[in-house]
Structures are given as C-alpha cells and as structure tokens.
Amino acid sequence: MGTSFVSIGERGFWMRDSVLELWLRLLALHVQDPVESGTVATKIRDQWLLASRGFFNGCVPDGLEEAVSTAEGASLVRAAIQSLLQALEAAPTYLSKDVFNLMGFSEGTFTRDIETRRLVEVGQAFLDLLDGKITAGPGDTTFMPGSR
Numbered sequence: 001m002g003t004s005f006v007s008i009g010e011r012g013f014w015m016r017d018s019v020l021e022l023w024l025r026l027l028a029l030h031v032q033d034p035v036e037s038g039t040v041a042t043k044i045r046d047q048w049l050l051a052s053r054g055f056f057n058g059c060v061p062d063g064l065e066e067a068v069s070t071a072e073g074a075s076l077v078r079a080a081i082q083s084l085l086q087a088l089e090a091a092p093t094y095l096s097k098d099v100f101n102l103m104g105f106s107e108g109t110f111t112r113d114i115e116t117r118r119l120v121e122v123g124q125a126f127l128d129l130l131d132g133k134i135t136a137g138p139g140d141t142t143f144m145p146g147s148r
Helices: 017-028 040-051 071-089 116-130
Strands: 003-008 011-016
Touching: 003 017, 003 116, 011 017, 011 116, 017 040, 017 071, 017 116, 040 071, 071 116
Parallel strands: none
Antiparallel strands: 003 011
C-alpha cells in the first residue's frame, strides 16, 4: 500500500493512496457541474477522477496545487470540499465497501467498510492546507489524515 504527498508548494501531508483515491473520487462528484467542456471545473473534476483510478501507487496526482492556482479554481475546490463534508456529516458512521466497489476503481477492491470520520478528517486537512495551517514538508510523516 503506497502513500502520496498532498501539497501546495512545499507544505502538505502524506496520505495512504487508497484513502486519497477514495477522497478524490467522492470529491470529484461534488465539483460544481460545468455546463461546458473545457472549463476549470471540468479540468479539476477530470484530474480527480483520473487520480482516483488506482493506477498511481505512491504518487497519486491529486493536482491540488494547480487546481487552486486561480481564484476560480480555489473557490471550486473549497466549495467541493464543503459540499462533501456536509454530505459526510449526514452520512452513517460507516460507509459501505460494497458501494465503493461499484464506483469504478480500476485497482483492488474494498474489503472493509470505511469510517466516515476518516474522510471528515481528510476534508479538514485539505481545508487546513488551503488555509495555510499545515506547514509540514515532505520529511514530516507525523500526520496522515484518514489513517488513524
């Protein structure tokens, strides 16, 4: 099981690939639906769908830094995170592995249900990174959201 560094510049945190891929797949579903192809929203969503496929062991291309490089992108990313967190707050304590196995991940299968709180922790870490609250670099593995 690989890990990837989610970052903006040199700041970020490490995550287990499986949790990151699940988060990105769900997050892509919460990007504001674009009316036209080729929009910032389409590019962000497509990047997250690609990154969540399960092909990138140890180097999941989350594209976060590029996604938030414009005001429009930063707003879309933040809105998607808030939307997903709101949905997770209303979700049951555990999310079914059987549903995740229907979501088109190319590699592996989920063998256990996922605690909702793990994904909430990931969402908060993404927001903290966007807000500059996370200052750790790639040499720091003390915080891995969604792994506790």
